Amino acid sequence: MILGLGGSSNYKQMKIVSRPKEKSMSRFTDLQQQHSAWRNAHWEYRMNCSIYMNAFTNQFRKYIEAPEYYDDYSDGVDQPKKVKYVAVAEAEIKxxxxxxxxxxxxxxxxxxxxxxxxxxxxxxxxxVVDMAVNSYPKSAYFFPIEFEIEGNICRMEIGGETGGQFTYDVSDPSGPHEAFDYMIGWLGGVYASKPWETSKKGPMGFVVNGSR
Incomplete structure (x- = not known):
């Protein structure tokens, strides 16, 4: 005897509905998924590097103990514009x-x-360097930086191939100090020049005097 629900011999025959087979992923769909993962990983890396450039710049400002802002009256208005002494710069490769x-x-x-x-x-x-806080004129200096970050390791080049090369752990607060000292030393070389010596194009580019 075949027992159904409740042990009764009278049972209802259950209809088994088979699911249609899922269509396998096309090769193009697979490529799309790989492309999406690749794009997201590159975008995240780029954003993380951009955020680190901000952190590196802020660390440099604190390392040299520069004020954060100075008052800029160049627009001729009563309310000055707050301008950073140390700021991130974008690059255009010529x-x-x-x-x-x-x-x-x-x-x-x-x-x-x-x-x-x-x-x-x-x-x-x-x-931006001045003779005293909020004094004029001011001189602006630009430091070109090339870098890459692999894991926690940053490899950085300041001032082109003839400039400084640095490798350090970004998780170490003292990691970029050697790079900071290099930039300070370069400025020291500029300030050691004599008044009659012409400013020359160095590894950091031209010195911009009295820019603000």
Whole structure:
């Protein structure tokens, strides 16, 4: 005897509905998924590097103990504009390989990074130096930087191939100090020049005097 529900011999025959076989993923769909994962990974890496450039710049400002802002009255208004002494700069790679650096707008939080031929990100730091806080004239200096980050390891080049080369752990607060000392030393060389000596194009580009 075949027992059904409740042990009764009268049972209802259950209808088994088979599911249609799922259509296997097309080769193109598989490529789309790989492409999406690849794009997301590259976008995340680029954003993380851009955020690190901000952190590196802020660390440099604190290392040299520079004020954060100075008052800029160049627009001729009563209310001054707050301008950073140390700021992230975006790069435009020229055909001759020279990096044209421009300070990012105040409304922009991170620099838009561009890639050099060697695959490294290119950005920079703009440093304004004056004789005293909020005094004029001021001099602006741009430091072109190429870098890449693999895991926690940053490989950085400041001032082009003839400039400084640095490798350090980004999780170590003292990691970039050697790079900071290099930039300070370069400025020391500028300030050691004699008044009658012409400013020359060095590894950091031209010295901009009295820019603000």
């Amino acid at each position: 055909s001759d390989g020279f990096h044209k650096l421009t300070e990012i707008p105040a409304t922009q939080t991170t620099a838009t990074l561009v890639k050099a031929d060697n695959g490294r990100w290119v950005a920079g730091i703009k440093l």
